[in-house]
Amino acid sequence: MIVELGHFALILALAVALVQVILPLWGAQTRNAALMAVAEPAAVIQFVLVLASFAALTYAFVVSDFSLRLVVLNSHTLKPMLYKVSGVWGNHEGSLLLWVLILALFGACAAWFGGNLPPTLRARVIAIQGMIGVAFLLFMLLTSNPFLRLEVPPLNGEDLNPLLQDPGLAFHPPFLYLGYVGLSMAFSFAVAALIEGRVDAAWARWVRPWTLAAWIFLTIGIGLGSWWAYYELGWGGFWFWDPVENASFMPWLLAAALLHSAIVVEKRESLKAWTILLAIMAFGFSLIGTFIVRSGVITSVHSFANDPERGVFILAILAFFTGGALVLFALRAGVLEAKGVFAMISRESALVANNLLLSVSAFVVFIGTIWPLVAELFFDRKLSVGEPFFNAAFSPFVVGLALLLPIGSMMPWKRGDLRRSLRLMLPAFVLAVAVGLLVWAMQTQKSTLGPIGVMLSIWVILGAAVDLWTRTGRDGLGVRLSRLTRLPRADWGKAVAHAGLGITIFAVSAMLSWKTEDIRVVDIGASYPLGRYEVTLANVEQVQGPNYFSTMATMEVRSNGALVATLTPEKRTYPVAAMPTTEAAIDYGLWRDIYLVIGDQQANGGWAVRSYIEPFANWLWAGILIMAFGGGLSLSDRRYRVAAGAARRAAAMAPAE
Amino acid sequence: MRAVVLALMLSLTTLVAAPAAFAVQPDEVLSDPVLEARARAISRDLRCPVCQGESIDDSNAPISRDLRLVVRERLVAGDTDTEVVDFIVARYGEFVLFNPRAEGANLLLWLAGPGLLLMGGGLAFAYTRRRSVAAGADAGLNAEEEARLKELLKS
Numbered sequence: 017m018i019v020e021l022g023h024f025a026l027i028l029a030l031a032v033a034l035v036q037v038i039l040p041l042w043g044a045q046t047r048n049a050a051l052m053a054v055a056e057p058a059a060v061i062q063f064v065l066v067l068a069s070f071a072a073l074t075y076a077f078v079v080s081d082f083s084l085r086l087v088v089l090n091s092h093t094l095k096p097m098l099y100k101v102s103g104v105w106g107n108h109e110g111s112l113l114l115w116v117l118i119l120a121l122f123g124a125c126a127a128w129f130g131g132n133l134p135p136t137l138r139a140r141v142i143a144i145q146g147m148i149g150v151a152f153l154l155f156m157l158l159t160s161n162p163f164l165r166l167e168v169p170p171l172n173g174e175d176l177n178p179l180l181q182d183p184g185l186a187f188h189p190p191f192l193y194l195g196y197v198g199l200s201m202a203f204s205f206a207v208a209a210l211i212e213g214r215v216d217a218a219w220a221r222w223v224r225p226w227t228l229a230a231w232i233f234l235t236i237g238i239g240l241g242s243w244w245a246y247y248e249l250g251w252g253g254f255w256f257w258d259p260v261e262n263a264s265f266m267p268w269l270l271a272a273a274l275l276h277s278a279i280v281v282e283k284r285e286s287l288k289a290w291t292i293l294l295a296i297m298a299f300g301f302s303l304i305g306t307f308i309v310r311s312g313v314i315t316s317v318h319s320f321a322n323d324p325e326r327g328v329f330i331l332a333i334l335a336f337f338t339g340g341a342l343v344l345f346a347l348r349a350g351v352l353e354a355k356g357v358f359a360m361i362s363r364e365s366a367l368v369a370n371n372l373l374l375s376v377s378a379f380v381v382f383i384g385t386i387w388p389l390v391a392e393l394f395f396d397r398k399l400s401v402g403e404p405f406f407n408a409a410f411s412p413f414v415v416g417l418a419l420l421l422p423i424g425s426m427m428p429w430k431r432g433d434l435r436r437s438l439r440l441m442l443p444a445f446v447l448a449v450a451v452g453l454l455v456w457a458m459q460t461q462k463s464t465l466g467p468i469g470v471m472l473s474i475w476v477i478l479g480a481a482v483d484l485w486t487r488t489g490r491d492g493l494g495v496r497l498s499r500l501t502r503l504p505r506a507d508w509g510k511a512v513a514h515a516g517l518g519i520t521i522f523a524v525s526a527m528l529s530w531k532t533e534d535i536r537v538v539d540i541g542a543s544y545p546l547g548r549y550e551v552t553l554a555n556v557e558q559v560q561g562p563n564y565f566s567t568m569a570t571m572e573v574r575s576n577g578a579l580v581a582t583l584t585p586e587k588r589t590y591p592v593a594a595m596p597t598t599e600a601a602i603d604y605g606l607w608r609d610i611y612l613v614i615g616d617q618q619a620n621g622g623w624a625v626r627s628y629i630e631p632f633a634n635w636l637w638a639g640i641l642i643m644a645f646g647g648g649l650s651l652s653d654r655r656y657r658v659a660a661g662a663a664r665r666a667a668a669m670a671p672a673e
Numbered sequence: 674m675r676a677v678v679l680a681l682m683l684s685l686t687t688l689v690a691a692p693a694a695f696a697v698q699p700d701e702v703l704s705d706p707v708l709e710a711r712a713r714a715i716s717r718d719l720r721c722p723v724c725q726g727e728s729i730d731d732s733n734a735p736i737s738r739d740l741r742l743v744v745r746e747r748l749v750a751g752d753t754d755t756e757v758v759d760f761i762v763a764r765y766g767e768f769v770l771f772n773p774r775a776e777g778a779n780l781l782l783w784l785a786g787p788g789l790l791l792m793g794g795g796l797a798f799a800y801t802r803r804r805s806v807a808a809g810a811d812a813g814l815n816a817e818e819e820a821r822l823k824e825l826l827k828s
Contacts, residue, residue, distance in 0.1 A: 251696065251731055258726050286804065357804050365801045372793045380786035387773070387782045395778040400720045402728070402771025409786050537699040615698070624699050 019084060022072020023163035026113075029065035029120070030153040032058055036123070036146030040139035044211075052139035056127035059142050062149060063117075063124035070104075070117045073162055077104050083169040086110060086162050092175040092592050094563040102186035103176045108310060108326075109162035111189055115306075116152050118190075118197040122226075123149065126201065133222060140208035141201075148200050151333045159326050175592035178564070184244035192237030192264055196302040198230025199267055202274060203299035203341065206292045210344045213351045215288040220281035223295070225656045227278060231271040232647040238264050239640035250598035250613050252628045254527065254636060257406040262385045263305030266378045270298040273374035276367050284356035284364055284429060287371075289349040294375070296345060300338035301378070307334055308385070359431040366424025366432075370417065377413035384409065418472040418521060421514060422479020426486065440486060444478035461530055469525020476518030480511040506653035513646025519639030523632045532629040537622040547629045549610065550574045554582075556614070556623060564588045566599075569614040569623065573603060585614040609633040696731045698738065703745055712745050715757055719744070720769045728771060740769075 036058035043051025076084045077100050080093050090107045091100055099106075105114040123145035130138045156162070179185070205223040209215045241261070246254040255261065274294040280287040307330040358364035384401045391397045422444065423437050452471030459466060487503055488496035532547050543552040555570040567587040573580045583601035590597070603610040608631050615624030697716075703709040713730060719740065721732035729737035729744075740761065747757040761769060775783045 253731070256726070354804070358801070359805045360801055362805075364804070368797045368801055372790070372797050376786060376790045376793055379789055383782060383785045387779075391778060391782075397778065398766060398768045399773050399779070400726075400768055400771055401773055401782070402718070402720065402726070404718050404772035405782075408772075409783070413786075535697055535699050535702055618699070 018072050019076050019081065019163055019165070022069040022076075023161075025065045025069040025072070026153065026157065026163070029062050029069065029116075030150065030157065032062045032065060033146045033149040033153055036062060037143050037150060040143040040146075044136040044139045044143070047136070049135065052135055055139045055142035055146075056130075059120070059123040059127040059146065062146065063120040066113075066117045066120040070113055073110060073113060074101060074104050077101060080173065082171070082173055083165050084162075085164045085166050088166060088170055088173045090176050091173040092563060093172055094592075095176060095181070096562055098183070098186060099176055099181045102180070105189050106176050106180045106185075109156070109160045111193075112152065112156050112160055113162055114190065115193050115197060116149065116156060118193050119145070119149050119152065119200060122197060122201050126204075137208055137212060137219075140211055141204045144204035144207045145200060148204070148337065151336070155326075155329050155333065159329055172592075175563070175590060178588065178590040178593055178595050178597045179248065181590075182244060182248055184240055184248070188237055188240040188244060190237075191233050191240060195230050195232075195234030195237050195271075196264075196267060196305065198226060198233055199271060199295075199299040199302050201226035202230065202271075202295040203337070206295035207341050207344060210292060210341075210348045213348055215281065215292060215352050217282050217285055220278045220291070221655070224275065224278040224282060225651055227271055227274050227295075227298075228647055228651050231268070231275055232644045232651070234264065234268045234271060235640060235644040235647065238268060239637060239644070242640075243637055246633065247600055247602055248597070250600050251626070252531065252600075252609075252611050252630050252633075254633075255524075257384070257403050259385050260309050262381050263308045266301040266381050266385075267298055267305060269374050269378035269381070270294060270301055273371045273378070274298050276370050276374075280356075280364055280367050284358065286354045286356040286358065286364055287368070288352040288354055289345075290371070292349065292352065293345060294371070296338065296341040297375075300334070300341075301382070303330070303334045303337065304382075306330060356430070358429070361427070361432045361434045363424065363427045363429045363432065366420065366427050369420055370424060373413050373417050373420070377410055377417075380409050380413070381406065414521065415468070415472065418476050418518070421476055421517075422482070425479065425510065425514060426483050440482060441479060444475060444482055447478065448472070448474040459530065463529035465525050466529030469522050469529070473518040473522030473525075476521065477515045480515040480518070483514075484508070484511045504653055504655075506650045506655070509646045509648070509650025509653065511646070512649055513643050516639050516642030516644075516646055519635055519642060521639075523636035523639055526632040527630055527636065530631045534625075534627045536625060537618050537620070538625045539622045542622075544625075544627075546573075546610070546627045547608075548575060549580065549629075551612070551625075551627060553623060553625065556617075559586075561588065563592065564590045567614065569612075569625075571601070571612055571614075571625075573610055573612075581610065583610070583612050585612045587614055587616075604634055606634065607632065696733055696737070697741065701738070701741055701745065703749070708745070708748050711754060712741070712748055715744050715748075715754055716741050718771045719758070719761060720771050722765055722769060729769075740765075 036055060039051045039058075040055035043049070043054070073086075075081075076087050077091055078097070080087060080091055080100070082088050086107060086109055087103075090103045090110070095103070103110070105111040123142055126138070126142050126145060130141065133141070202223055205219070205226070209219055238261075241264070242254045245256065246252060274291065277287050277291045277294055281291050307327070310326055310330055356364070384405055387401045388399055391399050422441055423434075426437055426440065448471045451474055452467045455470045456464075456467035484500065484503065484507065485496070487507060488499040491499075534544070534546050536544060538544060538553045540553055540556060543550050545551075550573070552572045552574070553569060554572050557568055557570075559566045559568045565588065568584050569586070571583045571585065573583065581603035583603055585601035586599040588597045588599060589595070598613055600611055600613045602612075608629050611628040611630050613626040615626065617623055697713070703712060716730040717728050719729045721727045721729045721734055721737040721740075723734055723736055724732045727737075729740045743761065744757055747760055752760065758770070767774065773779045773782060
């Protein structure tokens with residue numbers, strides 16, 4: 017019964033979404049306040065209905081209702097409760113429902129927090145949001161219904177993929193979706209602005225928090241996925257340039273570009289058309305990501321044939337929204353005249369460069385991702401594009417961005433003085449190069465990437481610090497320190513996020529450059545050296561978990577005879593899904609992770625063992641979190657908390673910018 | 674296994690990868706560390722022909738093990754790195770290359786990024802220049818700003 021109610025709620029949500037599209041759009045066109053006023057309650061009701069539907073599906077998973085096809089395919093009675101719940105979105109249909117739920121949530125948020133928007137803009141934003149909802153609700157009900165029943169329910173389920181039974185991955189999709197779908201708000205604002213034919217500072221101030229929030233969620237989501245890959249896949253890699261990873265990385269890059277270009281619109285009323293285009297493309301790439309993941313067209317051309325209906329449907333959604341928005345853009349972009357003028361050397365032009373580098377790098381990721389498909393379709397060549405290509409083609413953009421960042425972020429608006437900026441940053445530059453050279457001389461494994469990463473990260477982090485410090489004026493130390501604490505949160509957010517990027521660059525290059533690896537056969541009781549540690553395989557035993565069997569090794573890591581850690585790497589077999597997984601054991605540390613993996617028993621009785629020392633691995637997750645935290649700081653800035661309309665009036669009274 | 678792969682692909686995970694177990698086995702490792710390092714570098718850039726985007730270095734599929742052994746055999750026989758890669762490509766096609774060769778149509782792939790950067794850079798430069806010429810033209814206020822200033826002063 018509850019399942020049927022959930023199904024019914026989903027169909028009702030579709031009907032409400034249709035109303036949410038048609039009446040407000042009509043109302044905004046004819047300036048009919050009553051019709052426009054339908055938008056808010058419709059958005060809220062749609063959200064409540066989808067929430068009810070999601071709750072019904074979650075209930076079915078929690079009580080293991082095996083009359084539901086989806087539950088049978090993705091759950092099992094023995095599975096821990098956390099994974100029964102995360103099983104809801106650990107599959108195509110359920111994850112789509114989560115997608116739609118978040119979409120409806122954002123629509124409802126526009127209704128709840130959009131009080132200060134001009135009525136026509138608000139009605140149109142909510143209507144466009146509803147339009148995306150209609151498309152995905154239709155997609156779900158027509159091709160991917162999560163509420164399909166089975167005529168003869170089996171006694172038990174087929175279990176969730178063991179790789180997905182993991183805390184890191186349980187929360188990875190929701191964050192990622194919050195990011196993907198959050199960009200739909202930027203899209204709706206962009207399309208609404210095109211219909212209105214007006215983009216101004218106020219528009220940018222409304223659009224920016226949504227983009228920022230989406231970017232923060234994407235950052236955390238990608239970080240969680242990367243962390244999961246690191247500890248779960250068993251060889252310490254954290255990024256594989258896999259199509260599915262790229263699908264989340266492209267919107268992230270474009271969202272980052274959009275964040276920066278929206279600042280120019282907000283402060284200087286320039287780059288309007290470009291910002292609109294970016295907003296359309298950012299969400300467009302979210303849809304492309306969805307398409308890549310759901311259709312399987314890129315990973316393997318053949319699995320497209322397994323589910324042509326779904327792939328074609330998403331392609332149609334993608335074509336309708338991106339294509340429609342781009343046509344609208346082509347028709348209306350002319351009306352968006354830029355106001356602010358700026359010199360060649362200015363914050364504006366630095367942000368133009370930032371946008372150029374970020375969006376071209378996103379394009380490089382895109383072409384690398386789809387190239388195998390293009391080559392097969394048009395050139396009849398079956399080929400692969402992997403890590404070496406992306407490392408070679410993408411890294412230069414990171415280097416360029418990092419070099420530009422400190423100079424650009426300190427440049428004054430409108431007209432800057434390159435010599436002054438360079439003078440300010442000279443000590444930081446000297447220090448960064450000196451440390452880079454020192455690291456290059458000291459390292460045992462000769463790598464060029466490592467020292468360059470160190471240099472860039474010091475440059476970026478010091479740049480963030482100098483930026484903050486120069487904002488405190490020219491008085492004595494005490495005054496400046498107290499001013500530092502009173503700087504707007506947006507300034508802190510900017511510095512913190514940039515420093516986080518610096519730390520991330522450092523950690524990535526350190527992990528790629530200075531990893532230690534050891535592969536060998538070890539007898540029980542024997543020891544072997546690993547870097548400056550000594551590792552002993554103390555014991556190997558068979559253990560039974562709630563829904564798996566495990567071969568668990570006990571390994572002791574010593575440094576100069578003193579015990580550093582006792583680690584228990586495992587090899588698990590999940591009998592229901594008939595799948596083995598490797599559970600690496602990791603001793604997390606500030607400077608290095610010790611990463612141990614147990615393999616198969618060899619003919620002579622010894623065990624195959626893989627060991628790594630991963631330098632500065634925790635700095636990577638920290639860097640990503642700091643970036644997200646910086647975004648959060650910026651999001652909590654006063655100018656977003658006070659009503660944007662009031663703030664605008666105040667700004668008009670005292671034009672201090 | 675196919676169902677598992679499909680499930681993985683359809684579920685929105687960041688990764689489509691076969692369950693990791695052991696890639697390079699201890700018995701494969703060459704005694705000469707220099708040759709072994711070369712073997713590892715080569716096999717990291719070769720794709721496992723039957724997996725979901727894994728290199729033969731990471732994959733635990735039997736064919737990957739065979740390929741790893743072939744790479745090492747060729748290296749021991751005295752082949753250069755390029756010869757080893759050519760040897761494998763001749764048998765399995767360019768599909769196994771993670772680093773697509775910059776030749777023929779692939780030039781499009783390799784040049785797309787730099788090309789777009791140049792083009793975008795040119796456009797951005799022209800745009801910035803237009804804005805800055807406009808900036809240079811009036812060191813003071815333009816008519817609109819004058820009018821607004823007057824209005825502000827009046828009120």
